[in-house]
Each structure stands twice: as C-alpha cells, then as structure tokens.
Amino acid sequence: MLPTASKGRSSSSASRPNPVFPQYLRRIVKWQQMDIEYTFWQMLHLCTSPKVVYQHTKYHKQTKNQWARDDPAFVVICSLLLAMATLAYCAAYDHSAGHAVFVVISVLLVHFLMTGIVLATFCWFLTNAYLREEAPNSHVVEQRVEWLYAFDVHCNSFFPMFVMLYVLHYFLSPIFVAHGFIPVLLSNLLFLVAASYYHYLNFLGYDGKLLLVFCFYVSHLGNMWCKGTAVFDVVLYSEVIFSFKTYYNVIVWHHKI
Template identity: 40%
Template sequence: MRYTTSTLSHGSRSASPLPAPANYQSNNCLSATSKSLKFLRRLFKFDQMDFEFALWQMIYLFISPQKVYRNFNYRKQTKAQFARDDPAFLVLLVVCLFVTSLGFGWVLDLTFWQSVSFIFYVIFVDCIFAGIIVATFFWIVTNRYLRASQIEADIEWGYAFDVHLNAFFPPLMLLHFVQLLFYNWAISLDFFISRLFGNTFWLLALGYYIYITFLGYNCIPHLKNTRLILIPLPILFLFYLISIIIGWNVTVSFIMFYKYRVY
C-alpha cells in the first residue's frame, strides 16, 4: 500500500522506514512500567521462553552482531519497542555465568562456599548491578545528547540494559571460559609471552564490549554521533601497550582480585 505525505503528516516521519515512535502511539502501547512488570512475570515461565532464538542471538553476537540488532529493529516495527519482551536471553546468560563461575572456582582452588560467593558476585554484581549502572548512563546520555530531535522517541531503559547484556556475553566467554583453559600453564607464568597472551584476552574482550555497545545504539535511526561511543577504543589499545611495556599481567591481577573478594 502506498502512503502520501499527507497521510503521514499526523505525528510520523514520511522518510522513516519505521512506524511512528512509541510515544506517538500511546493508545496502542504499554507503559514502561507495564512492560517491565510483564517481563518480570515471564522471568520464571520457562515454557513461554524462546530459548532457541536466544541461543541464536548468542551465537551471532560472535559471528555477526549486526544481525542481532536488525532483529531489535524488527521488534520495534511489530511490537513498538526495541527492548526484549522475552527473558530467555537473560536466563541463558545467567546459566552461562553459573557454569563458567564453577570453572573459575576450580581454577582458583576455591572451597564450596567460596565458589557460591563467587557465583553470586559474578551474576549480581559484575553482570546485573554493573549493567544497571552502564545502562542508566547510556540511557541518560543518548536521550539527552544523541537524539537527532527532542520530538523523537526516548531510548527505552530496557533496551539500554539489553545492549549491555549483548555486549557482556562475548567478553564473558573469552575471559571466563577460553582464558581459563590457558591460565595455569601459560598466562599465570612470569614471562613476557604470558603477559602478552593474557592482556590480549582483555583487549579483545573490552574491545568487543565497546563495539557491540556501539552497534546497539548505531542501529537506531534517530540517534546521531553514535561513533563517539568508539572513543575508548584507542585509549584501550594505548593502555594495553603500556601494560605490556611496564610488565603488568592484567589477568593475574584480576584473578587476585577475584580471590580477595571471596576470602
């Protein structure tokens, strides 16, 4: 069906391929509070979650993260919200955190209760609490400074949290799984190659977090100057070079920090 400019003149942009923003469709959309409550109610209804699709998203966050965010745009068109309405991704992420934390406990030679404490730290502090802080920061910055116009729809806080979860998963697998396979016999040793190997893991993990965060906001049509999110990348690389030069094994330092938290 073709629409003329006059047809689209009431509260929407004719040049946009997306439907009118959610704040222009208030009669058809749930409030932010209602959406949050709906999400929380589904958190323990595992039979209603699409785990297969959530697993697909996890895989593509490694091989083609752009496709994951393309799906968020589809959700905006069909459900008038960018944020996930299915908690399956969060549930799978918590399972991954639980399993990899058990592996960490084994590598660090932690006792049972220390391992339990470590799991709680990783899930509720490193992932969720830190995610709330990061999501709130980007939610404020994008809505105040990156929107092309103040009449455009606000970025949902739930979407900002989803971007954090997306960006958190690849570093989790790199640092809490792959890196563990090499820690005791390679990274923990006092050699230059050990520092290079361990610090490179952190460079890749943090670089991936920044890049996927950038993709999350860059895919929203009415945001401008999203490339500013990439500014930390050269700073991160400079920090990486300095750590190698001064002989600082970042991985060993963080392992010691992890142990300190549970002792």
C-alpha cells in the same frame, strides 16, 4: 531503531504506565514461556555476525511495537552460563564450597547485573539527554531510547566478552598465570580484544537507531573504525577495562597465594 514517541501525544497516553517491565520480571520464573532456541541463536550470531541480531530487532519492533526484548531468556541463560564458568574457576583453583557460592553470587550480582544496570542507565541517560537531535516540528516523530533496550544492548555486548574472558580465558589460564612477558602480553591482548568487541557491539546497538548528534564527535576522529560515539564509548570502554581488568588481577593474585 529505538522506541518512538510522538511529540504531540496526549497527556493521557503519555502518562499510561508501561507494562513491559513488570511482564518481563514475571516471565523470569516461567521457564516454559522462554524461547530458548532463539536465545541460543542470538548468542551464536552475537559472536559471529552481530549485525544479523540487530536486524532481527527491527523485525521485533514491527511485530510487537517495542525494541526491547519481552523475553528474559537471554538474561537467565547468560546468568546460568556465567555461574557455571565461575564454578569451573573455583573448582580448578580448589576453593571451598562456601567461598565458591560467594564468588558465584558476587560475579552474578556485581560483574553482570549491577555493572550492567549502571552502564545501561548511563547510556540511556546520555543518549536521551545529549545525543538526540531535536525534532524540527511537532509532526516529526521523536526517537528515544528505552531503558530496557539499553540493558539489552549491554547483555548483547557482554556475552561475547564472557566467552573470551571467562570461557577462553579458563582454558588458557595455565599460560596466563605463568611468569614472563609473553603471558602478560597475551593476557592483556585478550582483554583488549574482549573490551573492544564490547565497545563495537554497543556501537551497533545504538547506531542508526535514533537521530543522534554524532557529527560533533566524528569530526576530529578521522578514519577511526568505530565512528560516531566518541564521548559515549570512550567512557564505556574505560568502565569495561577497569571492571574486568581489576577482576582479573584480583583473581590471579588470590590464586597465587
């Protein structure tokens, strides 16, 4: 379920620039061209039935011959919701207007976009460089991962985690900031569930999309619930845990001062 490229493609077609990314950037400022209703439908089903979203990705490939979204509405709306949630935290903990603007910008640029770019680049490189099965002959179509699709997978995985760690966490924060073993346990359980769901959605994003050499990583994992992405997902899981746990500890420490 990823972009395909024939191994015997001519050099002229292979060197042709891909217009998808420039068009994607241009549409960010054109709100009237965004499919807002479909974006909210995706966000809802990513939290309830994520497999349906990736099934629709197959239909997108059949109609537009690309796996990545050509509509930036998901990124734009997710950024707006993230900014609103961050402002809610700043208002609840009585931050100044200048500090609130700084926090919103840092959350959007660092915790969402920059972290997403780094993780998407890492996953894009790892899957294309090490987890693809070589085509047996020149007549077999090779499967490769688009970078923009890797970023889409990150955004899809990030949204349910945003709901848990920014929205749900906000309403439960009076419990989490209390002293004692139970608040600490509940807080860590929420982070564990959110990071695990992020991990699971990344697995869905790459599962069955290309001929990945997963068997080497499955053999020693037995009956693990998320098969086939041991090396790839363990690193990804660690990155997510580190990023959001660090962010949470810093915010809580700052608010208690």
